[in-house]
Amino acid sequence: MKTSRPSGEIQRVISAAIPSVTSILFVLAGVVPSGAPGISSVAPLLSVAAIFFWVVSRPGLMPPASVFCIGLLQDVLSGGPIGLWALTLLLVQYLSLSQRQFLVDQTFIFSWVGFTSVVIGAALLAWLSACVYYDVLFSPMPVIVQAALTVLVYPLMALLLISVSRLIPAAP
Amino acid sequence: MSRFKPRIDQGGGRLAVRLQDLGQRLSFVILVCAAIGLLLAGRTESDRMEALRSAISDFTAPLLELLSVPVQGLRASFTDLDQYFNTIEENRILRSKLERLQMWQQFALKLENENKEFRSLLNAQDIPASPFVSARVIGDLGSPFVHTVLINAGKKHGVEKGMPVVGAEGLIGQVVSSGQQVSRILLLSDLNSRVPVQLEGSGYQSVLAGDNEVQPQLLYLPSRAEIAIGGRLVTSGHGGVFPPGIPVGTISTISDGASNKEVRVQTFSDERRLTFVRVLQYHGQEMPPGTLGVGAAGSAGATEIAKDPKDPKDKGPAAVSPNTAAPPAAGQ
Numbered sequence: 159m160k161t162s163r164p165s166g167e168i169q170r171v172i173s174a175a176i177p178s179v180t181s182i183l184f185v186l187a188g189v190v191p192s193g194a195p196g197i198s199s200v201a202p203l204l205s206v207a208a209i210f211f212w213v214v215s216r217p218g219l220m221p222p223a224s225v226f227c228i229g230l231l232q233d234v235l236s237g238g239p240i241g242l243w244a245l246t247l248l249l250v251q252y253l254s255l256s257q258r259q260f261l262v263d264q265t266f267i268f269s270w271v272g273f274t275s276v277v278i279g280a281a282l283l284a285w286l287s288a289c290v291y292y293d294v295l296f297s298p299m300p301v302i303v304q305a306a307l308t309v310l311v312y313p314l315m316a317l318l319l320i321s322v323s324r325l326i327p328a329a330p
Numbered sequence: 331m332s333r334f335k336p337r338i339d340q341g342g343g344r345l346a347v348r349l350q351d352l353g354q355r356l357s358f359v360i361l362v363c364a365a366i367g368l369l370l371a372g373r374t375e376s377d378r379m380e381a382l383r384s385a386i387s388d389f390t391a392p393l394l395e396l397l398s399v400p401v402q403g404l405r406a407s408f409t410d411l412d413q414y415f416n417t418i419e420e421n422r423i424l425r426s427k428l429e430r431l432q433m434w435q436q437f438a439l440k441l442e443n444e445n446k447e448f449r450s451l452l453n454a455q456d457i458p459a460s461p462f463v464s465a466r467v468i469g470d471l472g473s474p475f476v477h478t479v480l481i482n483a484g485k486k487h488g489v490e491k492g493m494p495v496v497g498a499e500g501l502i503g504q505v506v507s508s509g510q511q512v513s514r515i516l517l518l519s520d521l522n523s524r525v526p527v528q529l530e531g532s533g534y535q536s537v538l539a540g541d542n543e544v545q546p547q548l549l550y551l552p553s554r555a556e557i558a559i560g561g562r563l564v565t566s567g568h569g570g571v572f573p574p575g576i577p578v579g580t581i582s583t584i585s586d587g588a589s590n591k592e593v594r595v596q597t598f599s600d601e602r603r604l605t606f607v608r609v610l611q612y613h614g615q616e617m618p619p620g621t622l623g624v625g626a627a628g629s630a631g632a633t634e635i636a637k638d639p640k641d642p643k644d645k646g647p648a649a650v651s652p653n654t655a656a657p658p659a660a661g662q
Contacts, residue, residue: 186390189469189480190398200474222358226365233368234386235469237478237506237514240379241368248362288475291369292521296542300474 173326177212177219180322181228184208184315189235200300202308205232205243206250206280207315210273213254214261215323225251239291246284253279266316274309281305384509387469387480391511394468395482402605460573460612462496463487467604468512477520477542481607484511492571494610500577500598501525501565502607513609517601518546518578527578528566532556535566538578538595545582548593557581563595573612 184204205228212220229244236243253276261269285301372379413420448454465487469480483489485508495502495515503523506516516523523540527548534555540546551557561581567574579597586592 186393186397189394190401222354222361226361229365230368231386231390234383235390235480236473236476237383238473238476239369239372240383241365241372244368245362245365248358248365252358285474287369291373292475294521296475300542304474 169327174219176322176326177208177216178224178228180319181205181208181212181220181224182231185228185232185235188232200304200307202311203277203280203304204308204311204315205229205247206277206308207273207312208319209247209250210254210276211316211319211323213251214258214269214272215319216326217255217258219326220251222248222251238288242284242287242291245287246280249283250276250280266313269316270309270312273312277305277308380507383514384484384507384512387514388484388509388511391468391480391482391509394480394512398466398468460610462608462610463489464606464608465489465513466606470604475521475542477517477523477540477601478506478514479517479604480512480514481609482512483609484509484513486510488611489513489609490611494565494572494576494612495607496576496610497599497604497607499600500579501572502599502601502604504571505609515607518597518599519544519601525572525578526566526568527563529555529557530562530564535568536563538563543594544601545594545596548581548595551591551593553590557584557591557593559584573610 184207188201188204209220209225209228225247226244229247230240232243232247233240254272257272257276261272281301281304285296285298289296368379463483465481465483467479468482481489481495489505489508491505491508493505495504501518503515503517503520504525505513507514517540518525518538519540519542521540521542523538523546525538526535527538528535532555534552534557536551536555537549538546539549548563559581563578563580565572565574565576565578577598579595581593582596583594584591585594
């Protein structure tokens, strides 16, 4: 009994960190040079997918502070304005949280549709912020392609994340 | 008592949930403000933000390197497979290319000798070759707004902000920030990229400006300049950031814009397929206008060159030494 407690505690901490760690891995995976021509500027927004998934399935394990740090990491690595993704991912968290009650216990199609609306919101905010920051009107086309790709790869990512989320014990 | 207990507990639980909810909301609002604050700070204190960025990038470098190994391995095996099926066809192409290149080699050697003679006759100053650092691209975060890549060489290896970066084919960009372990390279297509170039042959000056499109465009080209599709561009060396003569690209499209001709350039280096790059340790130097001779102030003491042992001498002129291979611009 005495020895099981600390190990239970460690397990609890590890499983609580899974959402943040997977999101960080997704950010890093998005940075690795893929070598596919033309893909790098429209690579899917893996971090948006990860945050949406965790906020909907385990909101307690994805607090605003984690979201902020994940966004900051993406900002640093992308070379874009620092704060842009931190802000965008916080919006993703807000939108996902507001949709959560409609999406929990629904079929996957519902959450896919919900995710689409979140991606549209995120892409729009990122595009607007970048335009204001650089004081240029960026072509919206790459952003649209990026958003579409993100929506397309979501089922695959959800499949991966669902299997990861099985490792976390149910909320007490 | 026992009947009430659950209700009290539930109430306490609800309060805790509410407090937690309030805390989350408060932290959410604070963090949104912090993100906006960072964005604003980035506009006014860009140097400090860049330092912060370098520090965090350094920290993530080992992880990125680790992750890029399997991806690159996979990429290499796909290429191998592709090559395996095309061996015969490729052999034929390579053989004919070799024949042609051998002819060019003879021609180049002859020209080189001739050049040497003329130079000694004119007592012209040679442009010293810059030492360079070879590095691998470890990060290429897709973004519609910025076109930069991360390489695994930093201050520790002698990479500093402002240094030009070249590949086997030609210019890639320049270092915009360098941490201890990693540096960030601004690619030619980025919105903030400006490179002074000149048309090979005619010597017309222009600026190659990125606008986040795949092909950057030429700005400030004199209206009388005779340009044609296929015209080669090299760096002019003006401004002192890039050494003169690095091959940049060829003119790909000429269209009539709103006020001026819009000229787009297909760069020699393919930004989407960068694996290894070379950072030229060229320390920007201000040159007197109208001269191309770099003079004694250049990095002539280039003895401890970080020579890439695999640097092939027969891979075409651009691969030998990008900053000296192209002829110095004529007519200046």
